[in-house]
Amino acid sequence: MRIAFATTEYVTEKYFSGGLANYLHRIAKALLSLGHEVHIVVLSEIDRDEFEYEGIQIHRLTLGKIQQRLDKLSRYSICQTSQCLDFSFQVYRKLLKLHKQQPFDIVQFPDWDACGVISSLLLPIPQVTRISAYRPVWCEKSGEERDRDEQIIEWLEWLQMRLGKHVYAPSYTLKRLLAEQAKITHVQVIRTPFYLETSDWDSSVFNEYLQGKKYLLFFGRFQLHKGFHILAQALPQVFKKHPDCHAVFVGLDLSSSLASSMKEYALSFCSQYTDRLVFIDQIPHTQLYPVIAGAKLVVLPSLIDNLPNACLEAMALGKPIIGTIGASFEELLTEGETGFLVPVGEVNALAIKINEVWMHPSLNEIGQAAKWKVQEFAIENTVKELLNYYEKVIRDIKYA
Template identity: 25%
Template sequence: MNICLITTGFPPENGGGIGTYIYNLAKGFVAIGHTVHVISPTSQSNYSVEQVEKLIVHRLPKKYLPKIEAYLPGMRWSFQVYQLIKKLHKQSPIDIIEFPNWEAPGVISQLLLKIPTVVRMHTPFFETLSLDSDNISFSDKMVCNAEEWSCKKANQLISSTRCHANTIIDQYKIDIDDISIIPLGIIDKYQVLKSRDLDNTSFKILYVSRLENRKGTLAFLNSIPLIHEQYQNIQIDIIGSDRPHAPGDIKFQQYFNENLGNFSEVVTFHGFVDDQMLDRFYTEADLFVVPSVYESFGLIYVEAMMYGLPSIATIGGGIPEVITEGVDGFLTDINDSEQISKRVIELINDEYLLTQMGAMARKSFEEKYEFLIMSAKTEELYKKVVSQYATYRNS
């Protein structure tokens, strides 16, 4: 097949959750013999094309029309995507397009192109607004409407978890039969697990995600004094860009410095780091902790599993479909700092349990979340969609 994938970013530039997913999906498709076009926005001033074997990455500078963006956010970008897909389709017919629901970059293509489309439902804008914003503007509502329209217009919807699918069903009034459940997967970068020595080094806790309300950052920070009270030999590394979501609308590092500064010797805020540095943090960590309030799936936990790390997360959204409670991690209630600290201390004090959970996390990754598993399931679905679309067009 000749496949076109649309993303919000593509490594090494602005990957994020959607970009990471598209990277792994594209690599998987190429590995099983398909040609893949990826269209990604770029901060560079000029359009560029990169090709490695059958993977062609189109980096397209975003254009903005302020007067239109005020009422129809993202429509200029959606039109750019449409123009490029139309051009590619003329050069070599595209069999199927996958769009993310986020900010609805597919609305114009879905309206004007006669190509079957799949929409992968990541965390929708309405869910983000419910967690991060008290004031919803007209433009916010228009983004939510565009996402809903794009989902309803798609020939097929994909969700990473059944919980997230139900969230979309409740909001958009979509039939559950229109949604296929395909968990996310990633390329295995850590094929040999190292032995972690807890006797001679501090216990290393890793947080990797944006610092914001949806990621439960405040609950995690407030658990640190409770952890430190019982075990002082800890090192906490916090990776990710910071947002002004802490009390008082300040960034979380400022909140920490002003309210929890006594623990600065055991906590380091690293901000955004490159993949090589991130790999080092994962391989040196003993435990992964991100108590998200909501995740449609939680790719970060799969990344931790890949490195053989047990996770402490929450029951928010689709997370319980990824982490098995008591097997490859622990699930706490949302925004419960005390539960987080208790689970951390439990694993610090029980090296055998920590090791067993780490081994089970790695097993979960290998059996359920390796990228070729995701790619094969998606390929099967694409073929079904293309066949059904052709039958419909010919009828």
């Protein structure tokens, strides 16, 4: 098949740091390995270049005059909306041009930033929308204010989901959330393909900061919806009970409604134990994997999530994980068998669970069970399911 993906972020762009870019790169490489032709249409801050990247055809788009005009008309009060509409129109024009040169079999859009909303109305190509998050709840859990600009984006994303007849999500948690909160009921669940990004490990970061330490690990963005603050508040109870325990945080330090720096927020809560906190900036997978592999326990106390890649990576490396109930972790972890679960947002419950698990006699066995569990997300299973879905969409449209 000839398949196109539109996206606001991809691994070819220097600004990316999110899961959407990593997901698209994994699925693109998987499809390519099976003989399919893959095109990525991506928002760029650099240029409108076209090139090949690891066998994938990349088409960069920059914003045009639509954004400028909307910004002037709105007196710069809806800058995010103007950017989204501009890019959505640029995507439509680009895909139509490429389709006329050689037809695509199918196009996939993300829900985020509604980059497929115009194409869902006008583009004569079979298309699907993959939902990665439901923005209103995501913003609430992230502590972000929802101004008029944000609310318009939310509406555009909802409109794209309503207009699209073929919508899918990676988790049943997100499917239920969409049905309850957005009244979007035509959502199919298709698991995300997963594999470890590299077998070429670089242990330099581990050796410099963590050699000889027993530690629990949090990795990902330092954000409220990831439960960073919940873990920070729970750690003093853990440190007090377990003098051998260190806490390692790997990722991008960000501001929030609680603090201008979440790293400083954690340090303030653990002021008596700052020598047992280790902070490491965002690092590539080659350096991250040895850090994960060296952890005694991985703690991911998200308030909301969607089968997070961090959980899958830790499972694949045989690590026991503490996740949260209601944030999709229960679709991956079974209490005491493949991991551990705690209620969302409860500091004391998290501290108690970490204290219990730290001394658990079967951590290695639970980590190995998690490693077997994650095989359900192997390419041979999930990509086949996705391709079957694509083929069904194409047939439904053809014979409609």
